[in-house]
Amino acid sequence: MPEELPQLGRETLHEWSTLSYPSLVKELCSLFIGPELIPRDDLNDLIDRAFSRFRHREVVHLSRLRNGLNVLELWHGVTYAFKDLSLCCTAQFLQYFLEKRKRHITVVVGTSGDTGSAAIESVQGAKNVDIIVLLPKGHCTKIQELQMTTVLRENVHVFGVEGNSDELDEPIKTVFADVAFVKKHNLMSLNSINWSRVLVQIAHHFFAYFRCAPSLDMHPLSPVEVVVPTGAAGNLAALPAVVWLPPLQPSSRRLCGLPG
Secondary structure: OOOOOOOEOHHHHHHHOOOOHHHHHHHHHHHHOOOOOOOHHHHHHHHHHHOOOOOOOOOOEEEEOOOOOEEEEOOOOOOOOOHHHHHHHHHHHHHHHHHHHOOOEEEEEEOOOHHHHHHHHHHOOOOOEEEEEEEEOOOOOHHHHHHHHOOOOOOEEEEEEOOOHHHHHHHHHHHHHOHHHHHHHOEEOOOOOOHHHHHHHHHHHHHHHHHHOOOOOOOOOOOOOEEEEEOOOOHHHHOHHHHEOHHHOOOOOOEEEEEO
């Protein structure tokens, strides 16, 4: 977790407003990942590698509909889930540090569908990572189940369990509560509040705002209403107002959480 949150001035916002999505992710990550952790050239390479498998050349695309309604397309990754965006970067960062430190870890993931498949795709074949995914039998869509159970890699281990995703979270929480066990077996998780995932997701909101706001020269900045379909509000955790200079924040921001 960061020890402090940066504040951005209007000049920085102007510079960022013309960037592509991958370039915006690089700038945001560089605020929190200093060159002493990952040199900037290496950071850029890791992010480029992370997005290399996306189907859309822009990685993230804003579709303009009618009456001021826009849709930010976050589904151009390998598994068609928005989680591909953050998990592919997180996996690159993770493997970078594991290789430098010559370590191996086991990732344990409980999923309702999209997290498991996106996590598997992000680390499949990685020599420093094994991943164990628990999926609730009968509670995932068929395509999500196939995305998880048809990956034939030695480092991927998928198990179907009884109960829903909330119920299977309980034994995972119990495992991670045993600190000695976690350290002994080098365990970690890639859940929705993993800071690296939140960090990359901040770019979604900046990118959408820059594409939708009429101007960055208004005082205060014009408001943009954001509607986020969500189950556990993981994507909402990345709203970027915390890193905007207070006088430059949109004058109002209304959020609608839609179940899904």
